[in-house]
Amino acid sequence: MRLRRGAGPPGWAVGSPAGPLVLCLLCLLLALGRPLLALPSPAPSPSPGAAPDADPARHAAVARAQADSRCFLESGSSAESFFVSEDLPVGSVIGVLSVLGDPSEPHGDIALRLQETDSPVRVSPGSKNLTLMRRLDKEGIEGPASVYISIICDRKRTADPGLSIPVNIRVTDANDNAPQFVNAPYVLNISEVRTKNFPK
């Protein structure tokens, strides 16, 4: 009786914790096995499938885009600035964009255009020249005192979206409205001592 009881319960006692232990191990294996199975399954399936064809193609496209310096500025900066004297006649070239690429027509590899439709400057066709189309004025009376425009540079024969190049044009004073001083410069002597002892 005692032995049976003793043998019975110990057997159950051993069996009952062992059962859940095995179940837990199975659960662990399942839990571990699922991600282990799940993780490699997407990786190998694309590698023999479409991925090896798509990945090198994409890498090549990225590499081409990175190697394609067209439309970047020679200086490596992201914007261009020009200073223009306000007495520059209409039709004059304000400056030449330092953008990389050949904008000549029809065989060039880039195309430059202005984003703004109503701008006092324009890009001369087939060139990198910014040409003044309307008067500019430092005082802003007869024309804008500063112009902020965006040049869109398209890489020809690619589907790449055009690159926007901000261009800041500052008008410098031609000194036509400067105040006139007679007999300048003036010398003024100020004595602190005299001010302090000034009679009240």
Ligand SMILES: *[C@@H]1O[C@H](CO)[C@@H](O)[C@H](O)[C@H]1NC(C)=O
């Ligand atoms: C561009 O400007 C340069 C001078 O800066 C000039 O020699 C050239 O003819 C201009 N080209 C065009 C297309 O306006």
Ligand SMILES: *[C@@H]1O[C@H](CO)[C@@H](O)[C@H](O)[C@H]1NC(C)=O
């Ligand atoms: C100003 O002071 C200097 C010397 O301190 C003198 O030579 C000059 O004459 C003075 N000018 C005037 C306008 O008082």
